[in-house]
Amino acid sequence: MTTARKRRPYAARVPAEQRRTQLLDAALRLVVTQGHGAATMDAVAEHAGVTKPVVYGHFRSRNELLTALLRREQEAAVEQLADVLPDRGLGDPADLLADFLRIVQEAPDRWYCVVMPMADMPPEFHAARESARAQALDRARDMARGLFGGTGVDPEIAAHTAVTLFEMAARLVLTDPGRYRPERFVASLRAAAGLAG
Secondary structure (H helix, E strand, O other): OOOOOOOOOOOOOOOHHHHHHHHHHHHHHHHHHHOHHHOOHHHHHHHHOOOHHHHHHHOOOHHHHHHHHHHHHHHHHHHHHHHHOOOOOOOOHHHHHHHHHHHHHHOHHHHHHHHOOOOOOOHHHHHHHHHHHHHHHHHHHHHHHHHHOOOOOOHHHHHHHHHHHHHHHHHHHHHOOOOOOHHHHHHHHHHHHHHHO
């Protein structure tokens, strides 16, 4: 008796850019839930509900897929940050934190890759994270110079403190959103600023 092989359901034809987005989304989800090593061509195909040749039709290799994913997420994260960072001055740091945590909640998988330590992260991803963090530190340092100039507050220390606070808040919001709501961080930051002022 011959057993019929289970066939994968037919993936409907979609425009190339839409399919590419679908495959990158599947790869991102795998990276976040199972680590970079899990984002194989087979796994991406299965997660996206397509055949492996469909994945190879858009990306020649796993490396090309992961490079495209890195580029997409890095560009989107920088764009999101640019939307919330003020052009000049600092404004209210609590409002800035609230805006940052809002964008983290809008794209949790993206920000998980940015702020969470991941043991199997390829060197390219690690380098991109460090580059993005260095850019954030530079911007925070410039803002601190404008805010604290002549007060004796070291702008470099203030920048590291702010970036670390934002990263830690994002990690907690992502990993335990019921307990660590953005409003809780904003209220604490406002209370601390009031005590210092």
